[in-house]
Amino acid sequence: MLTALHDCLQDLFVVPSCPICKKVIHTHQHADQPCNDCTQKLGLMERGLRGATPVRFNAAGWYRGKLRREILRLKLNQDLSVLKAITFALRRTLPAKALLVPIPSWKTQKRANPLPALICLSLGRTTKTLLKRCRPTVGQHHLSRRQRLANMQSAFAINPDQQSWCVSETPIWIVDDILTSGATAREALNTLKSAGFGVRGLICLGRTP
Numbered sequence: 001m002l003t004a005l006h007d008c009l010q011d012l013f014v015v016p017s018c019p020i021c022k023k024v025i026h027t028h029q030h031a032d033q034p035c036n037d038c039t040q041k042l043g044l045m046e047r048g049l050r051g052a053t054p055v056r057f058n059a060a061g062w063y064r065g066k067l068r069r070e071i072l073r074l075k076l077n078q079d080l081s082v083l084k085a086i087t088f089a090l091r092r093t094l095p096a097k098a099l100l101v102p103i104p105s106w107k108t109q110k111r112a113n114p115l116p117a118l119i120c121l122s123l124g125r126t127t128k129t130l131l132k133r134c135r136p137t138v139g140q141h142h143l144s145r146r147q148r149l150a151n152m153q154s155a156f157a158i159n160p161d162q163q164s165w166c167v168s169e170t171p172i173w174i175v176d177d178i179l180t181s182g183a184t185a186r187e188a189l190n191t192l193k194s195a196g197f198g199v200r201g202l203i204c205l206g207r208t209p
């Protein structure tokens with residue numbers, strides 16, 4: 001009874017607003033949902049931006065313009081409510097029993113990219129750190145695509161802490177912030193597949209055009 005009253009009062013006094021631009025929303029919609037304006041400006045797609053090359057993937061949108069700026073900002077401010085709004089459509093298309101595996105960063109803990117783990121959190125599915133980096137790879141920026149692929153050879157291994165995890169029936173999605181050449185994603189995917197895991201593809205925020 002009190003809870004019902006509390007919810008009712010909250011509806012009356014908390015003005016619903018867009019998690020991204022904070023503008024007041026007049027229509028009834030989910031608290032995590034971005035407003036129509038932000039959806040359009042960021043190019044967020046209703047069922048995600050899907051593709052099969054270089055790996056099967058589902059992204060929130062193209063990594064360009066406003067979405068690119070928002071992703072870069074997220075790396076610094078790690079605002080979970082903004083992230084939840086950007087991944088809103090991805091979350092809806094993901095099976096409830098999906099298992100998420102974030103791609104581990106090769107930088108030291110302090111400079112590590114916080115986004116893969118944070119995206120898993122925003123997607124609200126079981127998350128396991130099945131992968132670990134098994135050797136430091138050279139920074140990718142100055143390498144050609146072929147060099148990048150070579151550079152990624154056996155960059156991952158199954159995390160020994162997680163080796164007992166039995167997931168034959170569970171659909172796995174690997175999670176990263178941006179899909180570019182796909183070298184990292186493919187390597188992560190192959191490592192999991194050779195260990196017997198059933199990997200469906202990659203979930204990410206942005207796909208480079």
Ligand SMILES: [Zn+2]
Nearest residue numbers: 018021035038
């Ligand atoms: Zn908005």
